[in-house]
Amino acid sequence: MFLNFMKFGWLNTPVRAVDCLVAGNPGAPAARTLVPSWLMRLAGTLLFVLLSLLSSQASAASTCPSPRAVSIVAGGEYYEDYTNAPCSQFGLTGTLVAPLYGTLEDSNATNAVRYRNTNLSATSDTFTVRDDVGQPIVYNVTITSAIVLAPATVPNATVAQPYSTTTVTATGGAAPYTYAISAGALPAGMSLSGGGVLSGTPTAGGTFNFTVRATDSLAVNGTRAYTLTVSAPTIAILPTTLPAMTAGLAYSQTIAASGGTGTYTYARTAGSLPAGLTLASNGTLSGTPTAAGAYSFTVTATDSSTGAGPYSGARAYSGTVAAGAPVAGNVSATVAYGSSANPVTLDLSGGVATSVAVASAALHGTATANGTSITYTPTAGYAGLDSFTYTASNGIGTSAAATVAVIVNALEVTLVPTVPGATIAMAYSQNLSAANGTAPYTYAITSGALPAGISLNTSTGLLSGTPTASGTFNFAARATDSSPGSGPFSTTQGYLLTVAAPTIAIAPATLSAMTAGVAGSQTITASGGTSTYTYTISAGTLPAGVSLNTATGLLSGTPTAVGTFNFTVLATDSSTGSGPYTGTRAYSLTVAVPAISVAPAALPAMTAGVAFNQGVSATGGTAAYSYAVTAGSLPMGLSLAANGTLSGTPTVAGAYSFSITATDSSSGSGPYTGVRAYTGTVAVAVPVAGAVTTTVAYGSSANPITLNLGGGAAASVAVASPPAHGTATASGTSISYTPTTGYGGSDSFTYTATNGSGTSAPATVMVTVGAPAVSLIPATLPNPVAESPYSVSVTATGGMAPYTYSVTSGSLPAGLTLNASTGVLSGTTNVAGSFPFSIKVTDSSTGAGAPFSATNSYTLSVGAPTITVTPATLPAATAATAYSRQLTANGGVAPYAYTVSSGSLPAGLTLSGSGLLSGTPTAAGSFTLTVQAEDAHQFTGTQSYTLTVASASVSLTPASLPNPTAEAAYSATLTATGGTAPYTFSVSSGNLPTGLNLNASTGVLSGTTNVAGSFPFSIKVTDSSTGVGAPFSATNSYTLAVAAPTLTLTPASLAAIRAGDAYSQAFTAGG
The missing domain is CATH 2.60.40.10 (Immunoglobulins)
Incomplete structure (x- = not known):
């Protein structure tokens, strides 16, 4: 910084003030000021005041930012040097607010801030210093803990299952640590010890978020948030x-x-x-x-x-x-008079009955038991109530007697319930048949009356006749049988007979159309009523000129007007009484316009420049006719007169198409018209051949030339002068060109065109023979599979065969080769991967630019073979039973090596390297595993299996035991199979007959009982298996029926006794 004292008028020498600070050495002087030596000789208070003033003025232009955010770890320090800062370059001027959780070196007259944290548990601090002009600079310090908790996550738990004890540990602080939950909550039933051990048995499911805090010996804290999921238990x-x-x-x-x-x-x-x-x-x-x-x-x-x-x-x-002993229930039954062997539906419950018996006989009939069924036959001539009792039995016992209440119905004669309706004038026949009584029957009308014309045969019950009046007739008929004794029996049935009016039908359903001016006729007929019929028009009107014969129904005449005429025909029959009756039918009769025909169907041939004359005439309408062209155009040079004459001289060759309409002289809704369309061609003049320019492919043949033909249509073309470098061939009106083999360049020939009118002048065809386009197909090759034979052909087209094939860049997969003559790429590779290469084909052409070639780039992706392991599933095994299953692989190259790549086999089973899965499983359950097969070139395939090992199936025989006899020695042996010997036998329910015992080790049931009766019990056998689900057992239920002994008395007969002699005989009992 330069301070110019001249600006104050005191000095004329500039002064440079330089601040120097030794950074990173807290023991060095905070600042040092170097000034010129002459200034040191200046003395007095004025000079220092002047320097201070100048320093304030120089630094006041830049204010230090405040507040300032800094971050340190617990126990660390923060240091900031202001020597070269853009503000407060003349140093700090003291501490304004001291920190609470650390120390701050005195910043008065220094150029640096040094803060050291002393409270290791604090998470933030703040202090304020003053800059060189006295402005405050606030420092906000964030203090982060250096303590880190592990693990990052904790294992999940299951409700009611002891938790897999997990220990939370801390590093980065001063041991020892204490641990606590600082936020959230643990699942109920779990706790965190002060030593960081997380344990317990959760009693609540769900997801639990909590924070563990570790506090070291210096009271410094570290935290970590955890999420613990407690899964539902398996009950x-x-x-x-x-x-x-x-x-x-x-x-x-x-x-x-x-x-x-x-x-x-x-x-x-x-x-x-x-x-x-x-x-x-x-x-x-x-x-x-x-x-x-x-x-x-x-x-x-x-x-x-x-x-x-x-x-x-x-x-x-x-x-x-x-089942126990059967239970018989009361039932009721109804049987017909005079019936026999009526089955009775019994009410049986409880144990399944093996037989039933009649306990007390019926009074008015016979009840017969057979097996578990009973039938009942009433006494002949009896009707009314009857009853009997029955019991049901099985091997366990006999039910109490139950009652069967029987109702024998009286004889009931029946008549048909209804009769069908009748129609006037139509023959009627219906039999009133009786049933359930004794034939023959007699019939009578007991009330009401039959319709007029219908009568009842009293011997046969036949209602017959032809009704003559319509309406509804109510009557009652009685049938009486021929039963003797309490008979005869009779029944009366009421009837409702409706006689309907006849339906008069009129035919035909529709009428054929008529044509105006053309005579026509058709007959309308009626049916369904009584002949004869009369016919009238009841609605609408007939076409003018047409009439209806009222006696015969003939509709005839010659219509004079065109259109659609709607009318209704009414037919009346000759019925008397409530008649006559009528029927109607609505008709729509169309009278069509007449069809006018125009002749001839086709016109004679026309030739350009040749005079033409043809008359056109019409028929089918009313003469005379007028003619006009109503569509298309006549050939140029022709005209049509109103009388139908078509004449003139065609001036232009070509196709023509036009229509002529003929109009007749009909009046009324006429006149009417007819149209004839004509098409044809006016013959052409001599053809004109024009010059042609074309391009053909190298080595091509029979290239069709598009000729330039005008004038009259050519009948044929010819080559006038041949080409120099090829062959031109004319056929009909076409010419084809084949270049000489191997030639490319320009060529030409001339041609003429001819028809019946003459031959054209020659015209030139200029031909350019292009260079060949050699190409190589296909554009892409199918990908091979390692270890599988591969063959594909690349084929050249264009140019001249034979071709030569070569690999020009890249390399083929090892094992594949390219046949240079045929282009066949074939072989067998044992290496998978991607192989880019290029194939070039060269033809055998000669001449300019020859030979010709083409190059294609290919990439073969050799896929690994698909090795499959079979079978897809394994049959289930059974614990303690030998198991063997051969696994096989295919799709690769043998030999194969087999291993279990994931999961595990059931204990007792092994998989050999050759794929044999064998052994004797020792534990039941479901085992998931994956078997891998590796072939001779290290390609692999896998198959996932789930092998179920079923629990051992223990069975107990025999299913039933022989019955003992009281007071006789008894022995029967129970045998167990399946599972693992030895077996233990026990009585699991019920009681053995007194005196019989079951040997728990051998299964022998033996002894002598003195009690007769039925003894149900169950015997359980348990094997010696271990492992999952073991031991295994089976239980059979038995019932021993102990029979009473048979006592015999001897001797069987006594010796003869003679009167007067003393007699003595001893009797002995046995059994």
């Missing part, structure tokens, strides 16, 4: 199946849930419980089934989770309630 319900149920037997089973937060509530959410059972909210399924049969229902358990809960799980149950 399982046991048992998987329900114990057996029997109709009529008390039942109780507890259903329990796990996996959620207790307690649980239970409810049926689908299907229906067996009748008689209820499900309590605590999971107890109890009651007494009242009906046998299949059941299917779903139980849902809901836990006590909070948050996004509660959660639920469901288990579907199905099974069959076993």
